[in-house]
Amino acid sequence: MTSHFRKYLKSFSIAAAAALLLTPFAASGQTASSNDKWLHVRVVSSDNKGETVRVNIPLELAEKVLPAINKDRLHNGKVTINHNDMEGVDCRALLAALKDTKDGEFVTVQSHDSDVQVAKQGGYMLVHVTEKRWHEAKDAKDSKEAKMTEKSRVEVKVPMKVVEALFSAGKDELDVLAALRALSAHGDTELVSVKDGEQTVRVWLDSKNVAD
Amino acid sequence: MILAKLALGAVGTLAFVTVYTFREGTIRVDVDEHRPGGSHVHFWVPATVVPAALHFVPDDKLQEASDLAHEALPIVKIVAAELEKYPDADFVQVDSEKEHVRISVHGGKVYIDVKDSGDDVHLAVPVATIEDVIENLDSRSKAQ
Numbered sequence: 339m340t341s342h343f344r345k346y347l348k349s350f351s352i353a354a355a356a357a358l359l360l361t362p363f364a365a366s367g368q369t370a371s372s373n374d375k376w377l378h379v380r381v382v383s384s385d386n387k388g389e390t391v392r393v394n395i396p397l398e399l400a401e402k403v404l405p406a407i408n409k410d411r412l413h414n415g416k417v418t419i420n421h422n423d424m425e426g427v428d429c430r431a432l433l434a435a436l437k438d439t440k441d442g443e444f445v446t447v448q449s450h451d452s453d454v455q456v457a458k459q460g461g462y463m464l465v466h467v468t469e470k471r472w473h474e475a476k477d478a479k480d481s482k483e484a485k486m487t488e489k490s491r492v493e494v495k496v497p498m499k500v501v502e503a504l505f506s507a508g509k510d511e512l513d514v515l516a517a518l519r520a521l522s523a524h525g526d527t528e529l530v531s532v533k534d535g536e537q538t539v540r541v542w543l544d545s546k547n548v549a550d
Numbered sequence: 551m552i553l554a555k556l557a558l559g560a561v562g563t564l565a566f567v568t569v570y571t572f573r574e575g576t577i578r579v580d581v582d583e584h585r586p587g588g589s590h591v592h593f594w595v596p597a598t599v600v601p602a603a604l605h606f607v608p609d610d611k612l613q614e615a616s617d618l619a620h621e622a623l624p625i626v627k628i629v630a631a632e633l634e635k636y637p638d639a640d641f642v643q644v645d646s647e648k649e650h651v652r653i654s655v656h657g658g659k660v661y662i663d664v665k666d667s668g669d670d671v672h673l674a675v676p677v678a679t680i681e682d683v684i685e686n687l688d689s690r691s692k693a694q
Contacts, residue, residue, distance in 0.1 A: 391643070403632075
């Protein structure tokens with residue numbers, strides 16, 4: 339009886355020690371599926387400090403964390419918008435018009451300081467903003483001789499479904515959580531690209547957990 | 551014979567305690583201040599010790615910490631739970647001429663590395679320990 343008990347105790351001790359040893363490895367082995375989407379942000383400064391910022395966030399993590407943040411204008415994954423922020427632009431009307439429009443250039447607004455192009459193409463909403471920089475001519479009397487160069491260029495490419503999800507909440511709200519969910523159902527895509535004299539910003543979505 | 555059995559028992563117990571203590575890995579802290587008189591702190595502790603040590607922290611001190619982290623606690627709780635799904639990932643990386651910051655997860659541990667011209671700070675904490683601490687803070691603050 340005693341020898342049986344000893345054998346049992348010995349086996350139990352070895353099994354318990356093995357289980358305890360392997361617990362952390364088992365926990366770390368629960369990896370995310372390969373279908374997980376990662377949102378990447380990369381900012382490269384071209385100044386003398388040469389700063390590079392790389393941020394990689396799993397969309398699933400963002401989807402879980404966002405509803406837990408309740409601060410200022412962000413509540414339950416929705417951002418309250420102020421009409422003053424929109425500078426009189428009715429985004430919902432713009433979106434409704436864009437939805438029913440055929441592919442191609444939709445709106446082009448040219449002004450002294452910037453050119454804005456909004457278009458729908460292949461299920462994406464494209465926004466291109468070019469900021470202008472004017473250089474005065476040597477002879478300031480003749481303003482026509484002023485030369486224009488590109489100060490910065492912003493290119494935004496967002497799937498239409500994401501834009502629709504973003505505006506699916508109440509009148510004065512942006513549903514960021516719904517937009518993230520719509521984004522996670524989408525394939526790899528380039529979302530934002532900003533180029534100016536000081537820095538380059540790129541935001542994109544793919545299935546890799548590291549930036550390129 | 552009795553001595554041999556006693557020795558075997560002691561070694562077995564020691565092995566069991568060691569395995570139990572280190573089952574969640576270790577917490578490692580390295581701080582180096584590169585200036586005259588700057589401090590150099592290097593230590594590591596078994597991760598299981600931290601949640602256990604929290605039981606000995608007086609309620610009022612813990613409540614103070616809990617109040618300070620009140621807004622962040624639910625977020626950290628979700629992040630810690632989610633991080634277990636990403637055992638190897640670099641989340642944030644900042645590199646410049648003088649500064650290097652890296653926040654990553656490798657082998658179930660969160661690594662925070664900050665290096666600038668003045669200081670080097672390296673921190674490694676198992677994700678499971680963060681979860682344990684948050685759970686502990688949460689349950690203690692609810693009980694009060």
